Amino acid sequence: MVNPVIVAIDGPSGTGKSSTSKAVAAKLGLSYLDTGAQYRAITWWMLTNGVDVNDPVAVADSAGKPAIVSGSDPAAPAITVDGLDASGPIRSQEVTAAVSAVSAVPAVRARMVELQRAAADEAPEGIVVEGRDIGTTVFPAATVKIFLTASAEARAARRSSELKGAQSVAATQAALVRRDAADSGRTTSPLAKADDAVEVDTTELSLEQVVECVVTLVEEKRATIS
Numbered sequence: 001m002v003n004p005v006i007v008a009i010d011g012p013s014g015t016g017k018s019s020t021s022k023a024v025a026a027k028l029g030l031s032y033l034d035t036g037a038q039y040r041a042i043t044w045w046m047l048t049n050g051v052d053v054n055d056p057v058a059v060a061d062s063a064g065k066p067a068i069v070s071g072s073d074p075a076a077p078a079i080t081v082d083g084l085d086a087s088g089p090i091r092s093q094e095v096t097a098a099v100s101a102v103s104a105v106p107a108v109r110a111r112m113v114e115l116q117r118a119a120a121d122e123a124p125e126g127i128v129v130e131g132r133d134i135g136t137t138v139f140p141a142a143t144v145k146i147f148l149t150a151s152a153e154a155r156a157a158r159r160s161s162e163l164k165g166a167q168s169v170a171a172t173q174a175a176l177v178r179r180d181a182a183d184s185g186r187t188t189s190p191l192a193k194a195d196d197a198v199e200v201d202t203t204e205l206s207l208e209q210v211v212e213c214v215v216t217l218v219e220e221k222r223a224t225i226s
């Protein structure tokens with residue numbers, strides 16, 4: 001029997017967290033959780049239900065209302081809000097622009113952390129969890145903690161190609177830098193590297209190289225605990 005592992009993958013936007021986390025989970029036969037999608041989902045619910053996302057009291061009052069359910073399959077990540085498929089709408093520019101404000105509200109974070117810990121309890125083999133505060137706050141005792149970084153230029157180029165040219169690289173870079181500053185500067189569990197996280201700069205690395213590096217770290221750690 002192999003002990004369940006928790007792999008925490010944190011870092012700013014555009015560092016390759018999602019692609020890396022999904023590939024590592026698939027390779028190791030682990031569940032997968034995208035916590036950014038959960039923050040996006042609650043933000044989408046607030047926007048579609050007329051909650052003023054810039055009013056922290058209104059956001060906190062509504063934080064318990066939406067039912068957010070995340071799938072755990074890295075090959076087909078799914079997320080529903082009140083039973084509706086939210087995977088498309090949570091990627092809209094409106095949600096991206098509002099998500100930092102919503103995710104700074106402590107009541108929202110408390111609710112999401114509960115969901116995140118419950119997802120790990122339901123993953124018998126273990127789980128790869130990607131986000132901003134996974135190694136510092138959600139799973140401080142995670143088996144392996146990774147903090148991905150990359151230059152602002154590389155991150156903007158990757159995000160811009162995901163957006164398929166809907167926005168210029170310069171505008172994407174400015175928006176990324178703004179969002180990272182908000183996520184790093186908030187009071188409650190900001191984007192931060194845990195002291196015991198391994199930092200991997202992905203600027204010059206291929207996805208395969210990053211995945212290989214993380215898989216090796218997990219296998220080495222697993223060998224010492226099983």
Ligand code: DC
Pocket residue numbers: 013035036037039040099100103104130131132133134179183
């Ligand atoms: O990873 P992403 O870009 O989809 O995340 C969207 C936002 O959610 C990000 O700007 C900050 C917030 N977030 C957070 O505060 N904590 C997490 N663990 C994950 C995301």
